[in-house]
Amino acid sequence: MAEQPYALPGALQLDLEPMDGGDPYRIFLFVPKGEPPAGGWPLLVTTDGNATFPFAFASIVTQAPYPTGTNVDWGVVAAIGYPSDEPYDAFRRAWDLGPPPIKSYPPYFEGGPPVCIGGSAQLLDFIEHRLLPRIDAMTKIDATRRSLFGHSFGGLFTLYGLFERPWLFNNWIAASPTIYWEASEILNNEAGRQPISGPPVFLHLSAGEYEGDELAPFQYHNEDATSRIEKRKAERTVALAQEMADRLNNPANGIRTQFELFAGQTHMSVLGPAVNRAVGIAFERWSVDGEPTQTR
Structure with missing residues (x-):
């Protein structure tokens, strides 16, 4: 039998332009079969969709059929990516995921365009105004x-979104x-975050074990081990996430938080x-x- 291209069964993709036109986003979409629950499907939106959608797809389709064993039920996944076969679009994600103010940095490579953030x-x-209404038109969302x-710059974008538009x-x-x-x-x-009315929102912050002061064991054998560990110590990814979780955890002010450290993981493997x-x-x-079966 001849080799055939492979697609994820039940997955869709569509290109969707911003309201003011411009370059479209590629939306990778999974909608469960059958009728949605009375209140609608829960929805998970992810950034860096080219990279994150395969993980999310595999996770839900392998766990949702066995809810009593996984505590995972069916829902809609909408991953925001770009019209590319690569997992990341470095230029566009820098602009999209880097919070304001607008700033410019040197090109990623000689002769390339400057790298801008702030979008x-x-x-x-x-x-x-575009993605959520489009999904609502396709199926019922709770x-x-x-x-x-x-994740990473996408995690920074997530925090920006929480502080600016918590609703x-x-x-x-x-x-x-x-x-x-x-x-x-x-x-x-x-x-200066926006106040939260109604039930508290939930903020889950996390990092890999080897994003702190220690490298992964294999990384100590790399030529850049010394500079890498100094970079990790300066970035303080684990400590800053833990500190933010502790600082913001106040349901009376509208936020519940949880910090999680993923054992054995680096910045990319996490x-x-x-x-x-x-x-x-x-x-x-x-x-x-209508209540969660597990209290976080």
């Missing part, structure tokens, strides 16, 4: 069970967020476990009386 508010506009996941999602899941970026400028957004955790949070099985 996070525009991506939030796209999510609020507006009280929407989750956003981002968009109920669960905010930030893995290995680059809180240190630009001298921790995101802390200014935290200090992506799979972190997406799996996002699926567990977004699609947590609820009891017949």
